[in-house]
Amino acid sequence: MTPTPLECPDLEVLFSELESGEHGPALKHAEHCPLCTAIIEEHRLLEKDLYRLADPLPPPDLVHKVMARVAAEPPPLRRELWTGVSILVASFVLGLGVLLTNDTALSGTGTALARFLVDGKALLEALLSGARALWSTAAAPVAAVLALLLFSSLFGIKRLAGNGPTPSEA
Ligand SMILES: [Zn+2]
Known part of the structure; x- marks a missing residue:
């Protein structure tokens, strides 16, 4: 009942032997059968293509590479701009604080601010x-x-931006 060498084995058997690595009768047959060799080769190439398709899509260190590039590439200008903006915001908040802690103006501003918290439209007013x-x-x-x-915040921005590498200074 053993298959003759010329009789091609079931593809399932062939591939299961191929994947398990055992050198069974199906593979022994394939060694001498150009048809089965072609099928195995095709299967191997297809598998390789599938791996190639699935592999490079999510490189595990992609995020790290991108972050490293982002960190290395742009001049620190953006960060300095953010620092300047932070200074401006802090200055504004400080100015608002001066406004609110000034007791002569506080009565009107405080109630107005409380109203603003209830109704955002009252902010400008x-x-x-x-x-x-x-x-x-x-x-x-x-x-x-x-x-x-x-002025202090503007000078701060100017000074910070001046520290960055500019083409004219290079
Ligand atoms: Zn065959």
């Missing part, structure tokens, strides 16, 4: 009324402090 109230009572010192904050 609150800021305007608060600023107006503050301006009428303590215009000069507030203006001086705000100007100082603004």
